[in-house]
Structure formats: C-alpha cells, structure tokens
Amino acid sequence: MSHIVDSVSLGAIVQVRDRLLDMQAKGKKILRLESGDPSFDIPAHVREAMEKALRDGQTHYTASTGIPLLRNAILKKVTEENGLGVASADQVVVTNGGMHGLYVLFRAMLEAGDEVILPDPMWTEIAENIRLGGGIPIPVRLHPETGYGYDPDEIEAAITPRTRAIFVNTPHNPTGAVAARVTLERIAAIAANHNLTLISDEAYEHVIFDGQKHVSLGSLPAAQRRTVSVYSMSKTYAMSGLRMGYLVVTDELLLERLKKLVRCTINGVNSVTQYGAAAALNGPQDATRTMAAEYQSRRDMLLAALEESPYLEPFKPGGAFYLWAKIKEDWPGYQGKADDWSMTNYLIDRVGVGSSPGSAFGPAGAGHIRFAFSCSTEQVREAAGLLPAALRAAGG
Numbered sequence: 001m002s003h004i005v006d007s008v009s010l011g012a013i014v015q016v017r018d019r020l021l022d023m024q025a026k027g028k029k030i031l032r033l034e035s036g037d038p039s040f041d042i043p044a045h046v047r048e049a050m051e052k053a054l055r056d057g058q059t060h061y062t063a064s065t066g067i068p069l070l071r072n073a074i075l076k077k078v079t080e081e082n083g084l085g086v087a088s089a090d091q092v093v094v095t096n097g098g099m100h101g102l103y104v105l106f107r108a109m110l111e112a113g114d115e116v117i118l119p120d121p122m123w124t125e126i127a128e129n130i131r132l133g134g135g136i137p138i139p140v141r142l143h144p145e146t147g148y149g150y151d152p153d154e155i156e157a158a159i160t161p162r163t164r165a166i167f168v169n170t171p172h173n174p175t176g177a178v179a180a181r182v183t184l185e186r187i188a189a190i191a192a193n194h195n196l197t198l199i200s201d202e203a204y205e206h207v208i209f210d211g212q213k214h215v216s217l218g219s220l221p222a223a224q225r226r227t228v229s230v231y232s233m234s235k236t237y238a239m240s241g242l243r244m245g246y247l248v249v250t251d252e253l254l255l256e257r258l259k260k261l262v263r264c265t266i267n268g269v270n271s272v273t274q275y276g277a278a279a280a281l282n283g284p285q286d287a288t289r290t291m292a293a294e295y296q297s298r299r300d301m302l303l304a305a306l307e308e309s310p311y312l313e314p315f316k317p318g319g320a321f322y323l324w325a326k327i328k329e330d331w332p333g334y335q336g337k338a339d340d341w342s343m344t345n346y347l348i349d350r351v352g353v354g355s356s357p358g359s360a361f362g363p364a365g366a367g368h369i370r371f372a373f374s375c376s377t378e379q380v381r382e383a384a385g386l387l388p389a390a391l392r393a394a395g396g
C-alpha cells in the first residue's frame with residue numbers, strides 16, 4: 001500500500017513556474033500568465049498596520065485560531081457583506097491561507113472513504129486535500145455549452161451513501177464561471193434533502209466583473225446551517241505571500257476538531273500578518289474595487305486576443321482572473337485530448353508566454369489551456385499582442 005501523500009502530485013503549475021523562473025534567470029524575457037498571483041502591492045494601510053505591529057513588538061504567539069481584533073473584523077464582514085448567520089467570532093477560524101483552511105477542513109471532516117462531490121475542471125489542490133483527508137473526490141463535469149455551470153441534476157446523480165459533502169467554488173478557478181443564485185439555491189436544496197455538508201470556496205468573491213454581485217452559498221436559507229465557508233485574503237487584498245485565510249464553521253463538533261488541527265499544524269497564523277489582515281478588513285475597500293476593475297480590463301484585452309487566435313475557443317469569465325480556452329482539434333500539436341502540454345510548451349519555448357495546461361485541473365481539463373491575467377497589465381498587453389500571430393505561425 002502506498003503512503004497517502006504519494007497520491008498527491010508536485011503540481012503541474014509549479015513545474016511550469018519553475019521552468020519559467022529558470023528561463024528568466026538565464027535572461028530570457030518571459031510573460032508570466034501561468035499562476036494566479038496578483039500583480040498589485042498590498043494596500044498602504046495594510047502595510048502600515050503590519051509595520052506598526054512589528055514596531056509594537058507583536059511578534060509573539062497569538063490565540064491559535066486568530067487574534068480577537070481580526071476574528072471580530074471577520075465576523076462583521078461575513079455577517080454584513082456575505083450575509084452568513086454566524087453566532088459569534090468563535091465560529092471563525094483563521095488559517096494560513098485558504099489552502100491550509102481546505103487541508104484542515106477535509107482532515108477534520110472526512111472519514112476514510114467518504115466522498116466529496118466537486119466540479120471538474122477544478123483547482124487541483126481541492127481534490128488533493130480531499131485525498132489527504134482520506135476522502136475520495138467525485139468529479140462532476142462542467143459543460144462549455146452551459147457556460148461551465150455546475151449542474152444540480154448531475155450533482156444529485158453523483159450522490160451515493162458515502163457522499164459527505166458538496167464542494168462549490170464561485171467565481172470558479174479555472175474557468176471564471178460565476179454560479180447563478182438559482183443554481184446555488186438548487187444545490188442547497190439537494191444538500192438539505194440528502195443531509196450533506198456544503199463547502200463554499202469564495203477565494204475570488206471580490207474578483208467579479210460586469211457589475212455582477214457575488215452570492216455566498218452560506219447566506220441562502222437552505223444552506224445556512226450546513227455550510228462551511230472558505231475565504232482567502234490572497235486575491236482580494238493581493239496578500240498572497242502573507243498567507244491569510246479563514247473558515248466560518250457553525251457545526252460544533254467540526255469547529256472543535258478544527259481548533260485542534262489548527263493548533264497542531266500552525267498554532268496561529270503569523271502575528272504581523274494578522275494585524276495587517278484586520279486593517280485590510282476594517283479599512284477602506286477602494287483598493288479591492290480598483291483591482292477588480294483592472295482585472296476586468298485585462299480580461300477584455302486577453303479575450304479579444306484569444307478570440308482572434310486560431311486553434312482556441314476561449315470562454316468569457318464572469319469572475320476570477322483566468323481565461324480558459326478549449327484547444328481545437330486542428331491545432332498542429334494536437335495529439336488527442338491527453339496531450340494539452342503541447343500548446344503550453346510551444347508558448348513557453350517559442351513565444352515566451354507562460355500558461356497552464358488544462359489537465360492540471362482534472363480530467364475534464366484535458367485539451368484546454370488556462371491563461372492567468374493576474375500578472376501586470378503590461379505583461380497581459382504584451383501577451384495579447386503576441387498570441388494571435390504566434391499561434392497562426394504554429395500552423396506553418
């Protein structure tokens with residue numbers, strides 16, 4: 001029997017990133033559209049709060065699940081903005097990024113062999129953290145014909161006696177699809193009928209375009225008492241390297257387990273980051289809105305370029321900062337759906353544009369490619385200028 005950690009990959013995007021960094025180190029110009037790391041600096045008041053925390057000597061162990069200042073700020077935000085029914089700040093657990101939140105959540109929730117339904121394609125780390133928790137990811141395919149919607153009928157059809165939870169992510173990585181309220185309501189009703197937990201990953205709640213409003217699954221009446229909400233401050237405040245996320249959990253047993261796991265894994269997020277996060281939540285939110293507007297203009301620029309490019313069928317994302325495109329079968333490097341690395345490799349080696357192969361996002365991702373437009377506007381503009389001609393040239 002192999003070790004459970006052997007079921008986890010080293011990550012395709014990490015492989016691409018390492019290659020790009022290596023090429024950059026050798027002096028080659030590379031446009032970094034492979035990973036979702038905001039190009040922006042953190043807002044000035046967040047930086048100042050962190051500097052002050054350092055000067056004030058806030059460098060000691062903190063309460064394991066987060067300093068009261070931060071958990072109260074989170075309580076206020078999730079109540080007023082997300083519409084979650086949270087009784088107290090005790091139901092908020094501060095984690096080392098959303099990733100760590102997902103790890104402790106699945107580890108605390110799942111018994112060996114429990115199934116978790118999730119969309120396919122999906123951010124791979126979700127499936128991997130389910131496996132690390134002893135569970136089995138059950139993919140439900142998203143279809144381009146329906147704008148990569150997560151179909152409640154297909155979710156219901158995937159339920160078995162071993163199903164423990166339904167995982168929802170909107171706006172969605174890697175497609176950028178935004179779930180409609182009515183879809184979320186139907187998913188909530190299914191979870192209630194089958195007595196399942198809902199996990200709502202809202203890492204991209206503030207990266208949403210065209211005036212749409214983000215709907216938090218946990219705010220819906222049928223979902224309220226059965227949802228664990230997962231948040232990240234990486235995208236909203238460009239705090240990716242500072243590692244800050246949080247879970248909102250109302251189930252008492254799960255909360256108890258999570259507190260134990262947080263203590264045994266990190267025993268509290270970096271104290272200085274926590275002061276910065278409190279300032280981010282309590283302070284003005286205009287930086288977040290400015291970033292979202294900039295992401296939207298990058299999306300438009302890149303989408304126009306991909307629409308002009310041969311061999312690609314791009315999907316217009318309603319949120320997140322990814323452009324997902326199907327690789328057409330007349331692509332010269334096409335070797336069947338199993339090989340979507342050919343375009344990624346071609347663009348890296350011949351054009352200097354990084355991207356991620358779709359198969360990094362689950363079985364349904366094969367034959368697709370994902371471009372992240374979280375790098376600088378200048379890089380997106382340059383990549384948009386290069387791609388159509390570069391792909392045309394690939395045809396010979």
Ligand SMILES: Cc1ncc(COP(=O)(O)O)c(C=O)c1O
Pocket residue numbers: 036096097098099100123169173201203231232233234240244245
């Ligand atoms: C869907 C999704 N959830 C959660 C996260 C977690 O981000 P972090 O660990 O930086 O908070 C990411 C990051 O890319 C993501 O794409």
